[in-house]
Amino acid sequence: MKFCSNCGESVVIKIPAGDTRERAVCDTCDIVHYQNPRIVAGVLPTWGDQVLLCRRAIEPRRGYWTLPAGFLENGETVAEGAARETMEEANARLQALTLYSVFSLPHLSQVYMFYRAELADLDFSSGEESLEVALFNEPDIPWEELAFPTITQTLQQFFTDRKSATFTVFDTDLHYKRR
């Protein structure tokens, strides 16, 4: 941030009074422009024993398989955002959304939140951001072609938890370099 989004004047990078971190401050408007982490809301959609995955049509990781997920929008609940992303990427409707995994990715200033949910029906198809959408049984999951570590870990945990029919929310930190 170089300019104040309220008045267009240059901002100053400094630690405001009573604060401990450098911020972009507009001395004209007397406004501190905070920047905060963003939430990525996603879903692990199931149909019986199968899991729905989408093959990405966009960068990053075009061509790799993912769970439907994307940035939460203002005015949405996390579950609403997760359901919207599933509609956008897979034209799929869900029922019974339950929070399942939370990942802090501090190097990206992102927090991923995945829900488990059942597909309402089999009427799904590729959205604009997907090359392909398909249901997979556990032995057929393309583990080497998954797009992100959050996807891999959520699926691994799901298949482990499913064996014991005990699903609890897991909260994990992932520290890795930007690709």
Add this chain to the structure above:
Amino acid sequence: MKFCSNCGESVVIKIPAGDTRERAVCDTCDIVHYQNPRIVAGVLPTWGDQVLLCRRAIEPRRGYWTLPAGFLENGETVAEGAARETMEEANARLQALTLYSVFSLPHLSQVYMFYRAELADLDFSSGEESLEVALFNEPDIPWEELAFPTITQTLQQFFTDRKSATFTVFDTDLHYKRR
């Protein structure tokens, strides 16, 4: 947002190509300025049967009791942010942080995330944002003087769960008007 934070020129409010929502767009820089919900990270700190609360020294809800909580910062995990807020507001150190409650507040574009945690010791005191910090037994909780519905619900759930010694993460939506 009226001006581009990158170049200082006026932004245009429009729906970018391939998008479905109005955004602030800079046609000079060809940048879309997204605005997204923020995370409030907090803690329910315990010491034996007691719970630590802070009386707010700042608006909103100055004088009311709260759990330590505040906006997550870039570069932090959610648990790190929750622990930092506890240090800032109560000069208290924690151990064994476990995710406990998630609240979507879509009217405020905020997501609250509270952890349960044990105080590491009894060496706590009021931080700059607190008038007072104290431990409460359940019968002494000042229910009518709690600052926010997220605080009330997290404490109610905690005392309910504690009776059965079964704590599971709960994920709730709160729809209410801005005060």
